[in-house]
Amino acid sequence: xxxxxxxxxxxxLAIFLPALNLFSNRNIQVNTSLDFYTKWMYASLVLFVLWYxxxxxxxxxxxxxxxxxxxxxIATISVVYxxxxxGFIDVNESEIWVFLIKMVSASILFLVIQYALKANQSxxxxxxxEEKLQTENYKVQLEALRAKIDPHFLFNxxxxxxxxxxxxxxKSEQFVLSLSDFYRETLRFxxxxxxxxxxxxxxxESYLFLMKNRNESALQLNINITKKYFEHQxxxxxxxxxxxxxxxxxxxxxxxxxxxEVKSLSDLRIxxxxxxxxxxxxxxxxxxxxxxLKKRYELLGVNNGVEVxxxxxxxxxxxxxx
Numbered sequence: 001x002x003x004x005x006x007x008x009x010x011x012x013l014a015i016f017l018p019a020l021n022l023f024s025n026r027n028i029q030v031n032t033s034l035d036f037y038t039k040w041m042y043a044s045l046v047l048f049v050l051w052y053x054x055x056x057x058x059x060x061x062x063x064x065x066x067x068x069x070x071x072x073x074i075a076t077i078s079v080v081y082x083x084x085x086x087g088f089i090d091v092n093e094s095e096i097w098v099f100l101i102k103m104v105s106a107s108i109l110f111l112v113i114q115y116a117l118k119a120n121q122s123x124x125x126x127x128x129x130e131e132k133l134q135t136e137n138y139k140v141q142l143e144a145l146r147a148k149i150d151p152h153f154l155f156n157x158x159x160x161x162x163x164x165x166x167x168x169x170x171k172s173e174q175f176v177l178s179l180s181d182f183y184r185e186t187l188r189f190x191x192x193x194x195x196x197x198x199x200x201x202x203x204x205e206s207y208l209f210l211m212k213n214r215n216e217s218a219l220q221l222n223i224n225i226t227k228k229y230f231e232h233q234x235x236x237x238x239x240x241x242x243x244x245x246x247x248x249x250x251x252x253x254x255x256x257x258x259x260x261e262v263k264s265l266s267d268l269r270i271x272x273x274x275x276x277x278x279x280x281x282x283x284x285x286x287x288x289x290x291x292x293l294k295k296r297y298e299l300l301g302v303n304n305g306v307e308v309x310x311x312x313x314x315x316x317x318x319x320x321x322x
Contacts, residue, residue, distance in 0.1 A: 051110055154183075160214040175213050182206040189236050193300060194322060197270075198230035204239045204262075211247060218252035224263040225270065232268065232321035235296045235305075239272065242317050245290070246274045265318065269307075273316040290317070 157179055164172040185203045189195055195203075201223075212219055243260060252258040259275045290306060297305025297320070307318040 051114075156214065157210055160210075164213070171213055175210065178206045178209040182210065186237065192236050193296075194233040195236050196230065197225070197232050197234055197321065200234050200237070200239050201225065201230075203237065204243070207240050208243070211243075215252050215258075217254040218257050220257045220259045222259075222261045222263075224261075226264045229264050229268070229270075229321060234270065234319060234321055235293065235300065238293055238296070238319055239270065241293060242272045242290075242319070246272075246315075249278055250274060251277045251279055268321045269318045270321065271316060271318050273314055276310075276313055276315050293319075 161172065161175055161179070163169075164175060169175075182203060185199075185206065189199070189203070204223075208221055208223075212221065239262065243262075246258065246260055250258050256277055258277070261271075261273050263271050265271055290308065294306045297303075300322070302320060302322065305320045307320075309316040309318070
């Protein structure tokens with residue numbers, strides 16, 4: 001749409017400026033050698049050419065400013081001379097400077113419009129470039145943040161699997177399948193900044209199956225997410241990273257099981273809560289996982305994407321759906 005306006009603008013100006021001058025200035029006499037419409041056509045053609053002459057002039061870099069000014073003056077004088085040669089105007093000597101001033105004014109108008117158009121184009125190009133760079137920066141930063149997922153999870157899972165195999169545990173095969181599913185899905189979504197909620201839940205279920213088998217009766221899980229929210233999006237592995245923090249910072253025993261509840265809220269948020277029974281080492285933790293997740297929301301242009309609520313008994317994190 002903008003391109004069409006820029007192409008049609010010189011035509012519109014070239015047609016209407018001569019008409020405005022002819023109808024408004026009674027001091028300029030129409031020469032009988034050419035009829036009114038022919039003169040209008042000639043003037044429009046000259047102004048149209050002047051537009052593109054000045055358009056070329058405006059492309060000169062600022063260090064050639066003197067040449068730019070000289071070229072603009074020459075172009076304007078040439079237009080005036082051409083109008084006289086064509087017989088478009090026949091003015092008294094006392095009026096020639098008035099006419100010249102009008103032509104200079106028209107040239108200035110053209111230059112101002114052209115600079116405005118070029119400034120707008122430059123601004124749009126700069127904005128697109130910045131958005132592209134910002135997108136690339138988002139990808140790099142998101143990749144770096146996702147890379148901070150606890151690397152010990154794989155080693156712990158393999159140790160659990162070894163123990164299950166030694167004991168000929170019937171769930172060993174399902175454990176292998178869930179471990180495979182978890183990493184396959186993680187790799188498949190590696191380049192994605194966000195996931196559909198149902199995809200995130202699928203990854204989470206594989207992860208929780210692994211953790212449940214590693215901890216048996218020491219873990220109690222309750223997931224209650226309404227299906228109508230499944231098409232909403234959430235930062236990749238956000239739920240998994242929050243629940244991973246639950247395991248990392250809290251004790252789990254059969255006598256004191258870790259209770260985790262994941263549920264959807266009516267305000268388009270997902271709530272993840274757990275009972276607080278901190279490990280001694282967790283009291284000095286810096287909350288890197290939550291900090292990373294907040295940064296990921298910010299990189300996606302979402303403010304207040306993570307809300308943390310805590311008391312002596314329950315720790316809750318609410319994540320905004322996108």
